[in-house]
């Protein structure tokens with residue numbers, strides 16, 4: 216990525232860490248299959264081994280609990296579709312604020328699905344979850360509860376400890392989508408009453424195309440991809456040693472490179488700057504605890520598509536929320552679940568900072584955004600000239 220552009224879309228994908236790039240390129244120099252007995256196979260296997268140690272360490276997991284996959288989306292499908300069948304649960308309980316991956320996997324599982332609403336502040340409705348679990352307990356049924364640690368659009372940090380206490384007190388299972396949390400704070404997987412957790416390399420300074428599912432030993436049968444028996448038989452398919460090497464290096468160096476305090480300071484400057492430019496700006500999720508690297512907001516009447524294209528022309532890359540494969544600005548199920556009007560929600564912009572973000576990036580964003588606002592205000596006054 217050239218430094219002439221300002222990249223503030225780290226929640227969609229972070230900038231690759233130099234250490235990760237180096238590890239990937241070094242692994243690409245070795246040909247072969249990591250399952251082969253010969254020296255090339257053994258070298259690649261050793262690379263995967265080291266990466267497993269690093270990922271396990273950063274996630275607070277045992278090495279045996281780490282299954283490498285092709286993405287967090289795959290890990291999520293494995294946990295929800297594979298997990299709900301292997302664990303023979305009667306129901307999937309899922310929050311309305313999940314990423315599309317868990318929501319669609321739950322639908323595809325063929326299980327009965329109960330959705331837990333979000334409160335207006337963006338937090339999962341704990342009272343509704345409690346009721347749902349009570350009902351299941353009374354009828355002797357079990358559920359796989361699927362929740363996210365940090366929301367990818369708003370940055371809201373969910374009350375996972377409370378959810379763990381509720382689920383852990385019963386005989387239900389808990390899956391956590393920790394994609395936006397991995398590397399940013401201690402996940403402590405092994406010691407928490409969490410059965411499965413999904414993480415992704417490219418959200419933490421690693422490459423796209425590799426993720427992991429963390430699983431406790433009692434969920435051993437959770438698998439959807441069958442074949443040669445790689446990853447302890449839990450996810451067959453020849454492992455990509457270069458991508459896994461990049462994931463391992465990122466897991467080791469991302470927590471050191473990600474200066475949460477500095478990044479939160481930069482995001483505060485953005486918040487202050489946009490409030491100075493437009494006092495009617497609406498910042499989503501303000502009432503809840505949020506990750507300090509992201510701000511999700513809308514200016515009434517300013518269309519996200521117009522703002523995103525204008526910012527892009529100014530060399531500033533941000534997004535409107537979840538990265539959608541169509542590349543279009545679609546409606547946000549997360550903001551709608553928080554009761555935000557669809558009209559305001561379609562104007563949302565998400566600015567997410569990362570390990571290499573600087574004060575200059577923030578200044579460039581604010582200068583560019585001021586230009587977009589001026590053009591928009593001019594367009595409102597002169598409707599014939601607005602394109």
Ligand code: PLP
Pocket residue numbers: 226227286287288289314316363365366367392394395414415416425426538
């Ligand atoms: N879950 C969350 C919260 C995400 O933010 C994302 C990516 O945006 C995913 C899951 C999917 O991750 P991946 O791109 O590795 O499939």
